[in-house]
Amino acid sequence: MDLHYTEEEQAFRTKVREWLAENLPHALSEKIRLGKRLTKADYELWHRLLNERGWLAQNWPREYGGAEWNAVQRQIFEEESCLANAPHIVPFGPTMLGPVLLAFGSEEQKRHYLPRILNGEDWWCQGYSEPGAGSDLAAIKTTAMRDGDHYVVNGQKTWTTLGQHADWIFCLVRTDPGAKKQEGISFLLIDMKTPGITVRPITLIDGDAEVNEVFFDDVRVPVANRVGEENKGWTYAKYLLTHERTNITGVGFSTATLKALKSTAAQVQSGGRPLSQNPLFAARMAQVEIDLMAMTTTNLRVVSAASKGRAPGAESSMLKVKGSRIRQELTSLMRRAFGPDAMPFQNDYLEGGDNLDALGPENAASAAPTYFNMRKLSIFGGTNEVQRTIITKTMLGL
Template identity: 50%
Template sequence: MHATFSAEELAFQEEVRAFLRDNFNDDMAAKIRDPKTFKAATIEWQKKRFDKGWVAPGWPVEHGGCGWSDTQKYIFDSALAEAGAPDVPPFGLKMVGPVIYTFGTEEQKQQFLPGILNGDTWWCQGYSEPGAGSDLAGLQTRAERDGDDYVINGTKIWTTYAQYADWMFALVRTDNSGKPQQGISFLLIDMRTPGITVSPIIAIDGEHHLNEVSFENVRVPVVNRIGEENQGWTYAKALLSHERTALSGIAYCKQVLNNVRKLAADENDDGQPLLNNPTFQARMADIEMELMALEYTELRVLATVANGGAPGMESSLLKLKGTELQQAVQNLFFDVAGLYGSVLPADADLSSLGHDYGDQARREYMYGRACTIYGGSNEVQKNIIAKFGLGL
């Protein structure tokens, strides 16, 4: 990637901006933020990108990818941030999709990839369990072979968007005889299968993002297994590398910083705009410099993937630093809201308080406490970096 854009890249940038102006507006943004309309609005937004051919920048062209250069991916992500437009949920496009087109059978590719691309099929991730979160190899959900089916019993937890999902990709234990990592298989599970119970978990921000999913004698066809039995750990590691790269949250940080800058320009600080406060400016500058460094690191990782490599230890670095920066921008947003971001009753009339963003700042701050935990806690990422990056 070069520091300046070519004429072709500038033309692409304007094409992206025009697409966003025509296809994403405040009404759609509000519907995506509203839990009642979230799924329908998100599918609508994904289908607009799918119709344009811009829904899977990281996929190979033969499977529906965009065929973009790393610079084009950068331009697109930056334009999303400028417009305040969200990316699509990652579970299909950025997690299970790459596993299916890399390790799946032709039949699995034909069955699942089209629905992942156009948004018709929603996915959730069945990894964490009550006794196996960051220690993923400790999972105990059991899958026993019975003819052409596996019979599954156990529980998954912290399952984001399971209440919306059509399918789950899950790690299950198929053998206890060897090392914990050697007895795990990777299954694709239809969420409509009898015996599956989804129970809501209300998060610290008061919203229903998370769930506990229980399996009681759930039958899953063997043909829904990815790759070989007991080799699921191999496929899971590939998925986790893609997941942790996606968790860097650079576009999200840019969106929040842009919003904070506008709000701080209007916020009164002893007769002056808060944006003019030297301490506030220094905090903004520190975050922006670290975000720029992280962004270029991500671009180097994307270049490695584009040349046939795979995100390794670098994905842990991106997850570690990216989630720390997400919390930093959430702290800044919350500080701008001040007392208006205080905890309030669910039925409080926020319009009477003078700030209509205080509740949003509080909710993002509260939920953001989890980002250094999910996807493998940051303590685990430090161990990976120390072992594989520093040889410790």
């Protein structure tokens, strides 16, 4: 897949590629290549290395420690990082909360929180979804009642990704229960060490517990931790969601997965010839590559507009739907390419041991868990059905 880049952009790609070759720890890239799960220390290491290079907060202004990259630079970095088997940047601080604080936070909040995001002092998680308020996010029931210079927060959040590691959580809370759904919501920053907060893990279909439930029981939060105006949080929430949904597009992940899929399909034999020569399989690979090329171009346009201060609107919904479908198709094809080898055989377990090493190609064992994990993308960041409704109403006027 080739989009035509300028000489300057190609030079930037070379710089990124060379830096990754020199600075990406081999042990870390091997974990990614083999589909192994990363620890908190792994993410923190990569966070620190990128921040030292000045490449962590890619869409922040330089005056706040950001890289101030344009859309093409950010896409090139994502592609090269994925091709080099680098970890993804945990997005909650640099990619999601950071832009909200830059756009709506007070100067004091910017001075305090932004440097702590960069240097890794604060690990953030997102408190949006609730039981009964996922796709219909405006139906949240977690309350924050004013008590002097504090809010008292009660309620529950769910599907809180990596919340078990977090120091802070940015939350949508209802500060005016009598208002209409989209009104009466505020945006709070809450210290996870505050008394009354309980975190419980949720085990996913791939066996990992990367998401959590978070409970708030009479949690006292300073009013100074509110971002923007009281009862105006829905505006800030929508702004953040456009960045989240664009991030879900996963151009870099899909580009790297497509490359790996082509290599695997060329090596795996099917009916006495490479799987890549199977007409049906080859047609599916060709279609997903075409879809990826089209989405990559669209993603560049949307991210470029966002970098000029225009928050992406329904376009982010379109990218979210298309990006999740492409990632799901690629992981499905990878699982099919490996066939029985994609199953996580536990041969030693059958003999009474605990060794869970897989048989077959060394990277086949991650194919099924990755496929299962990618099923979440259809509902992650707002269900695809809801995104289609947004597209229908705002872009088609229906």
